[in-house]
Amino acid sequence: MKTHVKALVVGGGAVGCGILLALARRGWDTMLVERDELTAGSTWHAAGLLPLFNMGYATTHIHDFSVKLYARLEEETGLNAGFTRCGNLRMAQTDARMDEYQLYSATAETVGIEHQFLTPDEIKSRWPLLRTEDLKGALFHPTDGYINPADVTQAMAKGARMAGATIERKIQVNGYRWTGSEWIVTCERMVERGGNLVPSGEVFDITAEHVVTATGNHAQRTARLLGIKIPAIPVEHQYIVTEPDPALVAWRQAGNPEHPVLRDADAKWYVREERGGWILGPYERNAPARFLYDVPDSFRADLFTLDLERIEEEYMSMIHRIPSSETVGLKDDYNGPICYTPDGNPLVGPAPGLRNMWLAEGFSFGITAAGGTGHYLAQMMVDGEAEIDMASLDPRRFGSWMTTEYAARKNEEAYENVFVLHHPDEERPACRPLRTAPAYDRQIAAGAQMGQVNGWERPNYYAPAGFDDHDSRSFRRGGWWQYAAAEAQALRETAGLIDASAFTKHILKGPGATAFLDWFTTNKLPKVGRINLTYALTDAGTTRTEYTIVRTAEDAYYLVSAGAWTAYDQDFLARAVADNIERFGPMYLADVTTQYGVFALAGPNSRAILNELVRDADPATVLSNKRFPWLSMRNIELGMVPVSTIRVAYTGELGWELHHPVEMGRHLWDRLIEAGERHGLRLVGGRAQNWLRQEKSYRAFGTELGRDATPLEAGLDRFVDLSKDFRGKEAMEAKGIRSMCVTVLIDGPADADPWGREALLLDGTKIGRLTSGGYSTAFGKSIGMGYVRPDLAAPGTALKVRMQGRLWDAVVTEDSPYDPQNARIRVDG
Template identity: 75%
Template sequence: MKTHARAVVVGGGAVGVSIAYHLAKAGWDTVLLERDELTAGSTWHAAGLLPLFNMSYAVSHIHDYSVKFYKTLEAETGLNPGFSVVGNLRMAQTDARMDEYALYASTAESVGIPVEWLTPAQIKERWPLVRTEDLKGAIFHPTDGYINPADVTQAMAKGARQRGAAIYRKVQVDGFERRGGEWVVKGRKMIEKGGNLVPGEETFEIVCEHVVTATGNHAQRTAAMVGCYIPAIPVEHQYIVTEPDPALVEWRKAGNPEHPVLRDADAKWYVREERGGWILGPYERGAPACFKFGVPDSFRADLFPLDLERIEEEYMSMIHRIPSTETVGLKDDFNGPICYTPDGNPLVGPAPGVENFWFAEGFSFGVTAAGGTGHYLAQLMTEGEAEIDMWSLDPRRFGRWVNREYAAKKNEEAYEHVYILHHPDEERPACRPLRTAPCYDRMKARGAQFGQVNGWERPNYFAPQGFDDHAARSFRRGGWWPYAVEEAKAIRGAAGMIDATAFAKHRIKGPGATAFLDWLTCNKLPRVGRINLTYALTEAGTIRTEATIVRLAPDDYYVITAGAAQEYDHDFFVKQAEKKRDEFGWIEVQDVTTQYGVFALAGPNSRDILRELIVDADPASALTNKAFPWLSAREIDLGMVRTLAIRVAYTGELGWELHHPIEMQNHLFDRLMEAGEKHGLKLVGARAQNWLRQEKSYRAFGSDLGRDATPLEAGLHRFVDMEKDFRGKAAMQSLGIRSSCVTLLIDGPEDADPWGREALLKDGEKVGRLTSGGYSVAFGKSIGIGYVRPDLAAPGTKLQVRMLRRLWDAEVVEESPYDPKNERIRKDG
């Protein structure tokens, strides 16, 4: 057994073997360790489906890579992975479901995934066994299908060995030790005893630079070995296999092709052919989480008892959809654990708090994602960054507040929602409210309809009491749309207040803080009492983090980043500071997110509202441009609340962010609402704010800004100081301009706006994609931000955007089409 390697992969399912394959392909000396046999975890009982359909841009790329990669394995290894390219037919019973497919199809187009549209009559013509009279239509993927999980895993394993990887079976990892800047993987060899696989006496150690865990149902155990908790908890998934269906047997005997994988999303199941019969896989309500506290040592390739009553509704709907199955008996059944996460996406990327330790856990569609995960994670590890933005999969997107109880309930919900309509304005209810700002009840009493960001309840919009947010959701303009319009108009015309408490907030200070932040970020650091918007780059030169930096003192900085990125950014700041302390001096990083609440007050009347409350010797002049200029910060007293006021507004109007002690929030809220009443103050939610920032061409981290674009490609030249050295600068310059970020006004449909997932076309050719979308109250039409070929970025360029299966005219406009000279935001008074 080898004692040294560049990388050790723990876990021999499809995901772990793919990672070993791709690391070996990249030239890394790689070892894979499996406690049992390859595929002994969830891989062995997976149905092997390869659905390309996914609403995530990043996950779509991962699945697309997998499907293409698996088709190459036989030529490389001589092993047939068992890929049946029968296609994937996703049926719709409602118009809303067809709208969902239309939004997905535009995302697929932006990735390059082919889709076809079928009417009920065309479905019936191709597959007469399927009942279609109650369908609206279907979307069809001709290039995917299903695969044999064991065969594809063994093919990847052979490919990995051919490229130099070593694979050891029946070896259990018991711990990881950090020793001299390297990892030591410790474990024991397993032996058979009394029908069980148990650890033997023989031990081993492997010294390596990097460790990757792909341990499936055992993820919590392996993460705990390095002091981490990750919310990867399995949920029971059942599927049944029928006896041969005589009608299907006759259909195939007549020389007809195999049915595609059939999905009746509204009935919550998939069906595919299996040796003359059918496999039914439901995603029912009430499927329980399991192994909440870890997998028992005795659990190997085992299953749970079947619970047919739980899937009776889905079984009966299969009979309705394929009437010939009514008299067919059951041949086999499976009820096994499949890992989930609270949002359904896997955990792929660096482990928080430790160096060179990587997770590839929480895969609910592991066989589908295995190939692409291995490819893109290997890029992250060997090249410093992947070619796609992996932020939505990063393990650190879940904060330290997440525990087992939360994960179990949210994972059950994620399972149940596999086939529930994925509205872009979807807000799932489980485990809520949990993290609430003090003013939560006050906002709720005023009609707040909440969304969730990193567990925080944040108003999306405000509506009359009794309004049903769930019924208001749509793939078009939902029932909430007119309320968001009025909120946006209030900020443009009078004043609005937004709860921004969910912002992530850090204090970075100490003798080395200035040199550290100057190296870490690409913009000039602000002077004391001033602020700057800046970006930390990846080693590959793309955008890692967006930050607003407030300089409180020469070596004391208040750093504000995206609310969803609290743990993601904290881990980044801490790890980078630890690397640079010897060079720059002591650097202290404090996460102070929960110490401060934030209200964003914006609009032409915002100064008048603050003047009602400010305690100052000369309140009339305390907020003028001379005393309080744009992009500056001051501590002011608003009544009895000492507040760090920052003169900036994400909406592009005169305004301030008011950072205050969170325990005083209700007092400040009440005073602001009282003072604002005569000035037209309206509470405003995140959806109106999102529209307003697009009118100013303000990019949003996580959508418009990410690890697949540089600041220069994002059009952020004014925030990049090319006179200084900073992390990722040389890599950024070497990439050049591959695409350009633009703002577009869109002549779209009367009842819909883009969501930021749509493809952009020029003369029928895909030339880019939207990353944000919405409605502009200033221009009375749809608006979007996206990336296009650099030669198409000039204002006045005519493009088209695909929405609801049609092409709509769009025009690239100047940066900040609303108030391009910033006269309103700099307004004096």
């Protein structure tokens, strides 16, 4: 048995074997260890479905790669994985569900997923066993289907062995130790005894340069061994298998094809054929999380007791949809653990705070994702970056504030919401509110409809008393739209106040700080008292993080980045600092996100509002261009509150960010409201702010900015100083310009705006995609940002965008179509 490898994969389910296969085919000396037998975890009882439907860009790519890989596994390995390509029919009982499918269609088109829409009559003519009179239609994936989970796992394992990988079973990992250059993994051989798996007492070490954990239901044990948090906790998932249905048997004996995998999303179940009968898999309410801390040693390829009462509603709805199933009996039942995460997406990427430790945990659709996860994770490990932006799956998207209780309750919610309408403006209620800024109660009293980012409560918009945010959600312009539009208009005309306290904030100082930041970021560093916008790159030359840097002293800096990515940014920055102290000199880094609140005050009257609160020997001049120019920082006193005030506005109007001690947030909020009443101040939420920043073509991290594009492709040349050396520069230049970021104005439907997932087309051919979308009050039409071929990025280029199944005119506009000269931002007073 090997004791030293390039990469060690821990966990022998479908995901682990998919990763093993990908790394072995990339030429890495790789070994997999499994505490029991391959497929002994959730893989063995998985239904094996391969749903291509997904709203996420990265996840859609992963699923698409998996399905294509599985289709050729038998040819490559000689093992039949049991792949049945029967298609996937997603039925819709409501117009809202059809709208959801149209939005998904936009995402699928950007990736190239084959799909088509069917009417109820078309469904009935093809599958007469189905009741269709209460359907609005369906979305059909002809290339979708199902596979035998055990067989596909064994096929990937064989393919990995053929490529030189090693697999060792009955090996349990009991510890991890980082030496500074490699991992020492302490293992123990397990043996069968009385039907149980028990330690043999044979302990040994395996040395690996890289480790990947794909431990499934055992993720909490893995987290403890690594000393980190992994919010992957299983939830019970039931499915039942019926006896043969005579009507189905007759249908097949007549020479008809197998039914597609059926999904009645509004009834919250999937159904597929199984040996003349049906498999019903519901996603019901009240399915409990299990194994919050440990999987019992006695739990191997085991199941939980079935709770038929919990799935009675879904079972009856299957009978309604397939009337012939009413008389058939139950043959088998399964109730097993399936891992989830708080947002339903898996954790794929670097483990927070650790070197060369990679996580592949929390897969609720592990069979579908296994092959693609291996492919893209191998790219990250071998090449330094995947060809698609994997940030939406990065384990560091969840902070250390997250507890076991939080993860368990949110995972239960994620399970229950598998088939719930996935509105782009949805906000799920479990575990909220948890993280709140001091002015939270004031905002609620003012009608704030809250969203959640990184656990923080943050106003999306403000509505009158009695307004129901849940009922207002839509795939078109929801009931909230009018309020967001009014907020955007008010900020342009008078002033708006936005709570931006969730911003990520770091302090970096010390003798090495200046030289380090000069190398770490793309732009020139600001002078003391000034700020700049800059970017940190990956080693592959793509955009890793966007920073607003405030220089507070010669070797002291205040860094502000996106609020949704605190742990993600902190981990990246801390690693870089630690790696370069010897090179640049001593540095001190602190995450001060929760120490400072932030209010953004912007609009033509914002200076007048602040002037009422300024305490200074000459208050009338404190906020003038001479004393406080654009893109600078001043420490000023607003009443009793000391504020680090930054003259910058994400909305493109005259404005300031007010960074203040968080404990003084409620007092400052009250004073701003009082002063603002005399100047037309309106409270503004994140949705209006998102529209306003698009009018200025301000790129946002996580949409226009990410690990699949460089700053030059994003059109941010003015923030990249090519005269200096910086991390990722050579790789960035080597990539060239593959696509360009543009802003488009859209003559769209009267009741809908783009969400930032839509394809851009020219003469019927996809030439790009939107990454953001919304409405422009300044231009009275829809607006969007996205990427197109470089030759189509010139202002005036006429394109089409697909929304709600139709093509609409979209014209590339100049960058910052609203106030392109920034005159409103620089106005003096």
